[in-house]
Amino acid sequence: MFRDYYKYEEIQGMERKTKETIPEMAFRESIANALMHRTWDINARIRVMMFDDRVEVYSPGGLPTGLSKEEYLKGNVSVLRNPIVGNILYRLHVVEILGTGVRRILEAYGSSIRKPVFEVFENSIKVTLPTVASLEMTKDENVVAQLLASSGYRLYYHNW
Numbered sequence: 001m002f003r004d005y006y007k008y009e010e011i012q013g014m015e016r017k018t019k020e021t022i023p024e025m026a027f028r029e030s031i032a033n034a035l036m037h038r039t040w041d042i043n044a045r046i047r048v049m050m051f052d053d054r055v056e057v058y059s060p061g062g063l064p065t066g067l068s069k070e071e072y073l074k075g076n077v078s079v080l081r082n083p084i085v086g087n088i089l090y091r092l093h094v095v096e097i098l099g100t101g102v103r104r105i106l107e108a109y110g111s112s113i114r115k116p117v118f119e120v121f122e123n124s125i126k127v128t129l130p131t132v133a134s135l136e137m138t139k140d141e142n143v144v145a146q147l148l149a150s151s152g153y154r155l156y157y158h159n160w
Contacts, residue, residue, distance in 0.1 A: 002027055005050060021131045022055055023108035026116060030127045032094050033101040034059035036086045042123060055129045062122045069120045075103045105129075113145045
């Protein structure tokens, strides 16, 4: 389903190139993180909501006790709540190294103006993966947007 909505092919001359409006690696990592780190004592499901301009992944269970939001976002400490699920995902090559998911999600966005947003609540974590702005703007627009972003301006892009 992800590939149907967030990937397309573009023909440039004689070449066909696959483009992603949301990095598939970031999507995969978000789902894997939700599976590995969710709490099972909350009677709720992992929720994936797909929109034109973003994907939202909700995982039941907040951060483990003693882990701060800053440590979570920087990947300084990783607490694997479900080691059996984590081991299975590792052996299936869905995840590469345990504890690097957030960093890999951020890296998937590279120089894109729009970045993933991580929201931590008491009983859930929400990851919002926006569409990659660089695919929707010209090279000159990207340069201007990067200059504005580095100056502290927050840019929002909506594909009407």
